[in-house]
Amino acid sequence: MSNYQITDDLLAKIAETAAAGELPLVVFDLDGTLYSNSPRIIRILHEFAHLHAARLPRLFATVDALPAKAVLYRVDDTLRAAGVDDAALLETAHRFWRERFFTNKYVLYDLPNPGAVEFARLVWEAGAVPVYLTGRDAPRMLVGTVEALQRDGFPVGTARTQMILKEDVELSDADYKASTVAFLERMGRVVGLFDNEPVLCNLFKRAFPAATIVWLKKPHAPNPPPLQAGVLTAGEFVDLLPRHDQPVAMA
């Protein structure tokens, strides 16, 4: 299915569901889907390098030069790929990263993936409820998550929007997201869902077989299962925007 067909199909499902008097839900994952985490990770690694520059000048020189594009799914792999191989140092850097990554303050360094804001607005304006369903936990990350969504122009906090964070830090993302299925079913009809984790796309395809389930081809957990039949793939949200195929006049 072409990218525009994915969007056309989703918009038709939104219209049909609304016409039937039900709430059409379009579920969006945040980390790795609507948002790129690379700027957050590289900010933390730069901070680590700068704060340890006097004692570790080589680490500083290496890490300070790393761009956000050098970020791999795992922070340790990012440092190893840059040539940092001291086990104790990797452990210290990992702890430094873990103390900051899951916080309101650092989540603000994330940036929306290209076209994510426009796509979320498109489905919202078409009558759907964007549901931000994330593995981030509310105790440590709710405030920063709301602040970033509002700053970046996502529909948030108003009528016909929904946000669901984890209440229990210890729960795995897969178990947590599976546990939300019953709530989503009671709220409305899930017509679309976007996630960067193949395992979660499969889970939701089983739960909502008629929905448009799209795997966003972005960094994800290692060793993913094959995509279940019917799960669609997209590279970027910009590819899904209807206006993308029209000539754009440059100012």
Ligand SMILES: [Mg+2]
């Ligand atoms: Mg994700």
